[in-house]
Amino acid sequence: MRSPFAYTPRPGPLQSASPGAAVAYLGALTVAAFLYSNPIVLVAAGVALVLAGRLAGAHAAVRAALWMGLTLALLIVAVNALVVSRGETVLLRLGDLPLLSNVITAEALAAGAVLGLRAAVVMVAFAVYSACVDPDRVLRALRPLAGRSALTATLVSRLVPVAAADAARLRDAARLRGPAAAPVGRVPLARRLLAGSLDRAVDVAATLELRGYSLTPSDTPQGGALVGRASVRRSRYDRRFYAVGAVVLAAATAAKLLGADAFAEYPAIEVGATPATLALSAVLVLSGLAPLRRPIPQPPSRRTASNFQSLRWKI
Amino acid sequence: MTARRGKAVAIALLTAALAAAGCGLGPGDGVGEVELTVTRDYGTVPMLSRQLGDVTESDTVMRVLERGTSITTRYGGGFVQSIDGFEGGGGDGRDWFFYVNGLWSPYGAAEYDLRGGEAIWWDYRDWSVGERVAAAVGSWPEPFADGYEGRRHPTAVVCRAPGEVCAEVSRRLREAGASMVGEGDDDAIRVLVGTWPLLAGDRDAELLDKGVRQSGVFAEFAGSVGAPRMRGLDQEGAVARRFGRDAGLVAATRREGAPPAWLVTGTSDSGVAAAVELLDADSLHDRYGVAVEAGEETPLPIR
Numbered sequence: 001m002r003s004p005f006a007y008t009p010r011p012g013p014l015q016s017a018s019p020g021a022a023v024a025y026l027g028a029l030t031v032a033a034f035l036y037s038n039p040i041v042l043v044a045a046g047v048a049l050v051l052a053g054r055l056a057g058a059h060a061a062v063r064a065a066l067w068m069g070l071t072l073a074l075l076i077v078a079v080n081a082l083v084v085s086r087g088e089t090v091l092l093r094l095g096d097l098p099l100l101s102n103v104i105t106a107e108a109l110a111a112g113a114v115l116g117l118r119a120a121v122v123m124v125a126f127a128v129y130s131a132c133v134d135p136d137r138v139l140r141a142l143r144p145l146a147g148r149s150a151l152t153a154t155l156v157s158r159l160v161p162v163a164a165a166d167a168a169r170l171r172d173a174a175r176l177r178g179p180a181a182a183p184v185g186r187v188p189l190a191r192r193l194l195a196g197s198l199d200r201a202v203d204v205a206a207t208l209e210l211r212g213y214s215l216t217p218s219d220t221p222q223g224g225a226l227v228g229r230a231s232v233r234r235s236r237y238d239r240r241f242y243a244v245g246a247v248v249l250a251a252a253t254a255a256k257l258l259g260a261d262a263f264a265e266y267p268a269i270e271v272g273a274t275p276a277t278l279a280l281s282a283v284l285v286l287s288g289l290a291p292l293r294r295p296i297p298q299p300p301s302r303r304t305a306s307n308f309q310s311l312r313w314k315i
Numbered sequence: 316m317t318a319r320r321g322k323a324v325a326i327a328l329l330t331a332a333l334a335a336a337g338c339g340l341g342p343g344d345g346v347g348e349v350e351l352t353v354t355r356d357y358g359t360v361p362m363l364s365r366q367l368g369d370v371t372e373s374d375t376v377m378r379v380l381e382r383g384t385s386i387t388t389r390y391g392g393g394f395v396q397s398i399d400g401f402e403g404g405g406g407d408g409r410d411w412f413f414y415v416n417g418l419w420s421p422y423g424a425a426e427y428d429l430r431g432g433e434a435i436w437w438d439y440r441d442w443s444v445g446e447r448v449a450a451a452v453g454s455w456p457e458p459f460a461d462g463y464e465g466r467r468h469p470t471a472v473v474c475r476a477p478g479e480v481c482a483e484v485s486r487r488l489r490e491a492g493a494s495m496v497g498e499g500d501d502d503a504i505r506v507l508v509g510t511w512p513l514l515a516g517d518r519d520a521e522l523l524d525k526g527v528r529q530s531g532v533f534a535e536f537a538g539s540v541g542a543p544r545m546r547g548l549d550q551e552g553a554v555a556r557r558f559g560r561d562a563g564l565v566a567a568t569r570r571e572g573a574p575p576a577w578l579v580t581g582t583s584d585s586g587v588a589a590a591v592e593l594l595d596a597d598s599l600h601d602r603y604g605v606a607v608e609a610g611e612e613t614p615l616p617i618r
Contacts, residue, residue: 086392086425088381089372090342101430103342103373107392266392266425267381 051288065127073116080112214255347431358601416457448531456491475509519576563590564603
């Protein structure tokens with residue numbers, strides 16, 4: 001079973017962009033979410049990321065991240081409301097309970113909602129990154145900086161989904177034994193997976209050795225040419241994503257200085273909707289359109305041409 | 316049908332248990348009035364003094380303050396940042412401190428539950444020396460009338476002065492609402508009455524010898540046993556005034572974990588008698604301590 005967050009090659013601008021540009025773009029929106037507590041700005045950043053993910057074709061990743069993020073947000077709201085007694089508006093009295101607050105306040109709920117919203121936004125950002133940025137290109141970009149770490153990360157990013165698929169296959173096989181068969185516990189399944197992964201690790205190590213991964217670049221017949229070949233290709237979309245990321249960061253910083261983050265959970269909820277807040281929110285939402293692909297004019301299709309020809313024949 | 320009935324019974328039992336544990340919708344029942352006082356600079360500049368009558372069982376010091384003033388908070392709503400525009404925690408070394416029934420609170424304002432009848436006093440002041448002024452006399456008749464930290468405590472007069480002086484102190488305390496007990500009660504708020512040489516060895520009074528950072532009292536005694544001298548300190552702990560022969564002092568202090576102790580003392584018997592006359596709301600309100608000499612009352616610290 002394929003994870004909704006797994007990278008899927010698509011011909012979109014975000015997938016085509018170099019990893020640095022994609023990280024700059026998605027990172028700028030994430031930084032904005034960390035810089036601000038104002039829920040208007042957080043919602044705008046979330047809308048931008050959802051928009052970006054959908055325009056990039058990562059529908060399943062965005063849907064899964066929203067589901068997980070909002071579930072986590074609800075959990076944060078519940079925990080915060082149960083442990084924090086601050087805030088002026090008492091909604092519910094809980095009596096004297098150990099470790100828990102004695103009241104539930106509207107302000108504690110709002111504070112939890114802001115924390116949860118930020119967590120959901122960050123999860124959507126990571127989901128879009130995971131589904132749209134080719135991990136191999138990221139690792140190729142990182143290889144000159146940390147070769148061994150890049151190799152380890154490559155193996156992990158490849159072998160973890162393989163292990164998940166193995167687990168799914170084993171579970172299917174166990175189910176197919178019929179309803180009378182004893183259920184397979186998690187421990188035997190994990191033991192089998194571990195044994196399988198060790199076998200696979202030995203195979204991978206042998207393959208790597210055969211391909212000369214233990215040699216330094218100077219020992220290879222190509223010398224240092226490997227490093228040169230591994231360099232990251234630039235994309236015509238890079239400039240767009242770098243520019244949008246820079247605009248988002250600049251707008252977030254400027255708006256922060258202008259007081260766009262006017263928000264207080266305690267002692268009473270106050271949400272500031274200053275012109276700076278609204279302007280920044282608009283910039284953030286618009287930045288979600290960055291992965292939009294410009295329609296490329298198509299040459300006339302064969303069918304159209306034949307129709308034209310048939311028309312000509314008729315004439 | 317049985318399963319449905321079982322579910323209904325379980326819900327009814329859970330509701331009853333929650334109600335018994337004190338659960339309920341909204342802020343709950345009223346518990347009476349509290350007095351809210353806001354001042355600056357050790358009580359010398361009054362900003363607000365108000366009786367708030369709509370206090371409920373779920374109210375805290377912070378909620379009551381929010382109702383009476385305009386505030387901002389920090390550290391997730393746990394600490395007061397500003398009241399009516401006066402910001403604490405800045406570079407000038409001033410911040411907001413609060414006292415409930417004359418005692419510095421070991422909890423934050425958002426965690427201090429109210430039971431009704433409390434005198435809450437917020438003061439915006441320098442904290443370089445008086446960071447831990449554990450007790451103040453400015454909420455008279457508290458803590459004698461309603462106690463502190465959620466329950467009433469008895470009051471014991473430790474008499475080291477002529478009988479009629481101590482009798483007058485007891486009378487004033489009883490009028491204030493104190494329930495009087497003997498000296499031996501460890502739970503009692505102690506009121507030490509006598510000239511300074513006779514009190515100096517007491518476990519509470521000896522805090523004054525350790526300085527203002529330990530005692531929280533902006534006064535000190537010097538000189539010989541036969542001729543003690545009292546000196547008033549400013550907010551930086553420096554000597555700002557030397558009092559004469561017949562000076563009196565009313566101040567409060569507190570050892571960690573012990574009940575507070577009030578000092579009604581002086582450099583002579585007439586100084587003590589003058590200090591006894593200060594035991595009323597007019598002289599003590601919004602004061603950390605008060606010195607008296609020749610009928611002239613001087614709030615402490617000296618400005």
